[in-house]
Amino acid sequence: MTQEGGFITTKLDAIVGWSRKYSLFIYPFVTACCGMEYMSVSCAHYDLDRFGAAYPRFTPRQSDLLMVTGTVNHKIAPVLKKVWEQMADPKWVIAFGVCATSGGFYDNYATVQGIDRIIPVDVYIGGCPPRPEMVMEGIMLLQKKIAASKQELF
Amino acid sequence: MEYIGLLIAIISCVVIAAGMLGISIFIGPKRPNPSKDEPFECGAETVKPMPEVFPAKFYLVAILFVLFDIEVAFLYPWAMAIKETGLYGLAIIGLYLSVLIMGFAYFWMKGGFDWK
Numbered sequence: 533m534t535q536e537g538g539f540i541t542t543k544l545d546a547i548v549g550w551s552r553k554y555s556l557f558i559y560p561f562v563t564a565c566c567g568m569e570y571m572s573v574s575c576a577h578y579d580l581d582r583f584g585a586a587y588p589r590f591t592p593r594q595s596d597l598l599m600v601t602g603t604v605n606h607k608i609a610p611v612l613k614k615v616w617e618q619m620a621d622p623k624w625v626i627a628f629g630v631c632a633t634s635g636g637f638y639d640n641y642a643t644v645q646g647i648d649r650i651i652p653v654d655v656y657i658g659g660c661p662p663r664p665e666m667v668m669e670g671i672m673l674l675q676k677k678i679a680a681s682k683q684e685l686f
Numbered sequence: 687m688e689y690i691g692l693l694i695a696i697i698s699c700v701v702i703a704a705g706m707l708g709i710s711i712f713i714g715p716k717r718p719n720p721s722k723d724e725p726f727e728c729g730a731e732t733v734k735p736m737p738e739v740f741p742a743k744f745y746l747v748a749i750l751f752v753l754f755d756i757e758v759a760f761l762y763p764w765a766m767a768i769k770e771t772g773l774y775g776l777a778i779i780g781l782y783l784s785v786l787i788m789g790f791a792y793f794w795m796k797g798g799f800d801w802k
Contacts (some may be wrong), residue, residue: 548713591726611729617721618729621714684715 548683552596552622553675554584559595561615564602566629566661573664583671592619597674598651603631604644616651622684624654624677626670629661636660746798757786 560570573580580586589595592615604612616625627647630636633656635645647653654677657670725732764771764779771778793799 544713593722593726614721614729617719618724618726621717685713686715 544685545683546679548685549679549681552683553678556583556585556597556624556671556674557587557589557595558585558597558599559590559592559615559619560588560599560601561612562599562601563604563608564629564631566601566631569661569664569667570599570601570628573667578664578668580668580671583668583675585671592616595619596623598623598625599628600625600632600647600653601628603636603638604647604650605638605642606644607642609644609650612647613650624674625651626674627653627656628667628670630658631660633658743801750793750798753786753789757783 562570574586598616598619627633631638632647635643655670655674657666659666764775
């Protein structure tokens with residue numbers, strides 16, 4: 533204990549982190565074919581609900597996790613940025629598939645070469661498209677990150 | 687005492703929901719920005735200036751549509767009851783149609799169908 537009340541702060545941090553990592557409400561920003569993979573991962577076969585991350589909200593006000601699923605071109609980029617800005621804090625972003633991660637094989641003038649040029653990204657999932665297992669691994673990594681990080685409070 | 691379980695269920699629902707919302711309001715971070723005040727339209731811009739001029743001539747088409755639409759809407763029930771109403775019905779619908787046809791003829795004579 534270096535300072536007064538340090539113990540309580542740490543405990544609160546741990547509890548809040550634990551709650552946050554198991555209540556990820558997803559905003560599926562589905563722009564391309566990775567959306568099919570998102571559908572399969574969020575449905576009954578892979579049961580994303582056991583990670584607490586199966587509840588898609590189609591408004592950014594109620595979601596914590598922005599899943600950018602698919603190619604983002606320069607025309608849709610301002611839309612993505614606005615959706616991210618409108619999400620409630622704290623928020624996390626997953627780049628789902630190589631197109632969202634780095635532009636993928638769309639190495640051309642129309643495509644944003646990775647969404648981290650527009651918004652901060654927490655977890656990158658490779659694959660074209662990624663298998664549902666890879667998505668689940670990405671979500672587990674994100675949960676580790678959330679639990680380990682200093683929580684934004686108040 | 688029969689419904690005490692229901693009462694307990696209602697109270698616990700309210701307490702749990704209010705508790706979760708309250709904790710979220712209390713410890714959740716609040717970072718307001720201009721985008722959050724805007725309505726959500728799937729990320730598209732909600733307000734933009736009207737770029738093109740809309741031809742006012744279209745209002746004539748709309749008025750004419752109303753004229754014929756109402757006409758047809760009244761012709762259907764007459765057609766269904768044409769045997770029962772007989773000559774009387776025919777006279778009434780003829781009167782009705784003649785009024786509408788007068789309006790139609792006036793429109794035509796005024797050059798409403800010339801797309802200038």
